Amino acid sequence: MNTIAKRTTQCILKWLAKAHIAKTKPYIIVIAGTTRRAWIKEAVERALLERNTLVRSSKKHFNAELGLPLSILDLPSGEGNARKWIGVLWQAFKKVADFRKKTISRERIEHLVLELAIDTPRDMDYLLSIVKPNMVVMTTVTMVYAEQFETLDNVAHEFEALAAALPWNGILVLNADDDRIRELSHAYKGKTVTYGFAEDAQFRAVDARRTETGEEFRFEVKRKELESYRKKINRFGKHHIYAELVREIVLDNFKAQPKDFFNRMAKGLLDRG
Amino acid sequence: MKVLFPRTQKINLSPIKQIELEASQIPDVISLAQGIPSFDTPEVVKKAAIKALNKGLVAKYSLTYGLPELRETIEEKLAEEGMYYDFENEIVVTVGSIEAITASLITIIDGKKNEVVLFSPSYASYAEAVKVAGGKPIFVNLDEKNGWSVDFEALAKKITANTAGILFANPNNPTGTVMGKETLLRIAELAEKKKCYIISDEVYKDFLYGEYEGESLFSLAQVPALRKRVIRVFSLSKAYAMTGWRIGFVHSDEEVIKEIVKVHDAMVTCAPVISQYAAMAALDFADKDIERFREEYARRRDITMAHLDDLSEFFSYEKPNGAYFVFPKLLPKRDSWQFAHDLLEKAGVAVVPGVAFGPNGESHIRISFGRTEKDIDRAFERIKAYFRKEAK
Incomplete structure (x- = not known):
């Protein structure tokens, strides 16, 4: 696709995605950071499914100027093919213009888990012009995009805009082990939850060790009293421990709604999960 | 006399590369030697x-x-x-x-x-x-x-x-x-x-x-x-x-x-x-490209085996279930290096001598069906002509 065609497609998709959000009003959970997004997204999705909610998450790499609106609209990419892109745009129009009660009720109760990826300064502003999050989970600020941003502080500054975009009743989930991410708590006055190995993390992993079948750690959560028990996951790597902590945070913040669950089951809507 | 580089003297340039090198000096050679896919990167x-x-x-x-x-x-x-x-x-x-x-x-x-x-x-x-x-x-x-x-x-x-x-x-x-x-x-x-x-x-x-x-x-x-x-x-x-x-x-x-x-x-x-x-x-x-390649290789494998079946007097082989090679045995038993050289010089077809793959590979050749169907057909036409000529 040439630049003009790409910009036009990008612009149309942006407005259609905004219209779709306005119509369906999903609860939007954004995963951002330079690494580990995929596993955090998977953990959030898993937790929401455990809570019997309808959830849809973005496909891998559908997280930037073209991918994000496609994720919101639940449409595939046209790849490098102009005809395919016309088909995608037509599908998007049809979706946005579909005001049938059944469609709206199906999509209105949805939790949408989106990855936002930035690779140049001010990318976040553009992405936030498409979507406003209700909950943000931040992972890390690492050197992955250092060339484009000159310093890691500049990368963190992009994420600051994301935290500041949360509504008053939003939730900001921060990795307590990453200093720049921790600092983002200053950018948001609402509910903030921290996770990690740091001593002051609210959802904390302690005494992690590797076994033959995966990671094992003591899970601690600071409520009125300290809750603590050992957990085992069948994956290897610290990033899976972080993902597990985020899963616990989601479970803690989203209560199961059995009534809705049975209603949806009766309507045959649950298979969408 | 002192041997220069005694350690590397024991190491050989891969016979596959050797054959390719020799083939590159002969015009119009069809190579079924190196394991290079005929496709371009997706x-x-x-x-x-x-x-x-x-x-x-x-x-x-x-x-x-x-x-x-x-x-x-x-x-x-x-x-x-x-x-x-x-x-x-x-x-x-x-x-x-x-x-x-x-x-x-x-x-x-x-x-x-x-x-x-x-x-x-x-x-x-x-x-x-x-x-x-x-x-x-x-x-x-x-x-x-x-x-x-x-x-x-x-x-x-x-x-x-x-x-x-x-x-x-x-x-x-x-x-x-x-x-x-x-x-x-x-x-x-x-x-x-x-x-x-x-x-x-x-x-x-x-x-x-x-x-x-x-x-x-x-x-x-x-x-x-x-x-x-x-x-x-x-x-x-x-x-x-x-x-x-x-x-x-x-x-x-x-x-x-x-x-x-x-x-x-x-x-x-x-x-x-x-x-x-x-x-x-x-x-x-690019996963769908892999499937496209696999389907094409499966087809070329069948074509290669059909050609080998036509030459059953000269080759016997085990059906390959993976990769894109077949490793036919030479009938009657013969020196695989000599055969590969002969085929290269007289028929203009490059294959890899079996001995390159270890002692048990002797009297075999490796044929790659990673090349195009056209190359495979042309190469086998030449191999068939080579055997016809040899029979005379």
């Missing part, structure tokens, strides 16, 4: 590389382990195949599979533990890589009569206290045979008993045919109990038609990888960064 991969280049992302070294985003992608891909490895500590992006293999061999070969068991026939460069790493290749013959199967009695005898590891490709190059779960677990049992490593080269895992079609290849790296014993190697060269990009990866338990990465760092610092970006796009977006 568009999506090329575009990703151009994008990374234009964004100025490729001029600098990456981390020695490789770009974190690529290793994350690799971890996800491995998890889809039931292999759970930590991208931060257990995966290293390498310069194709041969660098991964050589770095692994240098890591595991130590002092008296310097023998590496190879199946015969197996990929020609394995023995040379073992020698480069300061080791000694020990061949165990595969049983041709039983479909190039592993002779476990012979294998058990060859694994001694001096064995550092067992290195094999699955599917095997040059025979195209596939080792199933039972065979692999028996090999692992022997390795566990003798405390030696297994290097499993799975570069052709996506090209399975016949009874294996539609199945995914079992890997010992899927067995959690073998994490510390198994070093698995994969390259994007064959699966994604990216031989020139020189990109692959190796994964194993952290305690093994932390040693391999030191060798990798000393040898290459990091894999080419532009190729790492290309690899990321390949792993994420």
Whole structure:
């Protein structure tokens, strides 16, 4: 696709995605950071499914100027093919213009888990012009995009805009082990939850060790009293421990709604999960 | 007289490269020798590389382990195949599979533990890589009569206290045979008993045919109990038609990888960064291209076998179920180097002499059906004419 065609497609998709959000009003959970997004997204999705909610998450790499609106609209990419892109745009129009009660009720109760990826300064502003999050989970600020941003502080500054975009009743989930991410708590006055190995993390992993079948750690959560028990996951790597902590945070913040669950089951809507 | 470079004197240039070199000097040669896919790299991969280049992302070294985003992608891909490895500590992006293999061999070969068991026939460069790493290749013959199967009695005898590891490709190059779960677990049992490593080269895992079609290849790296014993190697060269990009990866338990990465760092610092970006796009977006390639290879395999059936007086062969090679036996038995040279000079067709793949490969040739259908047909026309002429 040439630049003009790409910009036009990008612009149309942006407005259609905004219209779709306005119509369906999903609860939007954004995963951002330079690494580990995929596993955090998977953990959030898993937790929401455990809570019997309808959830849809973005496909891998559908997280930037073209991918994000496609994720919101639940449409595939046209790849490098102009005809395919016309088909995608037509599908998007049809979706946005579909005001049938059944469609709206199906999509209105949805939790949408989106990855936002930035690779140049001010990318976040553009992405936030498409979507406003209700909950943000931040992972890390690492050197992955250092060339484009000159310093890691500049990368963190992009994420600051994301935290500041949360509504008053939003939730900001921060990795307590990453200093720049921790600092983002200053950018948001609402509910903030921290996770990690740091001593002051609210959802904390302690005494992690590797076994033959995966990671094992003591899970601690600071409520009125300290809750603590050992957990085992069948994956290897610290990033899976972080993902597990985020899963616990989601479970803690989203209560199961059995009534809705049975209603949806009766309507045959649950298979969408 | 003092021998210059005594160490490298023992190492041979791969016979595959030798044949290619000779073939390049003869005009109009059709080469069925080197295992190069006839396809171009998928568009999506090329575009990703151009994008990374234009964004100025490729001029600098990456981390020695490789770009974190690529290793994350690799971890996800491995998890889809039931292999759970930590991208931060257990995966290293390498310069194709041969660098991964050589770095692994240098890591595991130590002092008296310097023998590496190879199946015969197996990929020609394995023995040379073992020698480069300061080791000694020990061949165990595969049983041709039983479909190039592993002779476990012979294998058990060859694994001694001096064995550092067992290195094999699955599917095997040059025979195209596939080792199933039972065979692999028996090999692992022997390795566990003798405390030696297994290097499993799975570069052709996506090209399975016949009874294996539609199945995914079992890997010992899927067995959690073998994490510390198994070093698995994969390259994007064959699966994604990216031989020139020189990109692959190796994964194993952290305690093994932390040693391999030191060798990798000393040898290459990091894999080419532009190729790492290309690899990321390949792993994420080019799976349908793999299927397209596999279907085409399956068709070419049938065409190749039909030609060999026409020449049943001169060749007998085992049907390959994987990779894109067939390894026919020469009838009557004859010197494979001489035959390959003769075929090259008189018919203008390059094939690899079987002896290049170990002693048990003698009197065979390796034919690649990675080339185009047109090339395969033209090459066999020439081979048929060669035999007709020889009969006169």
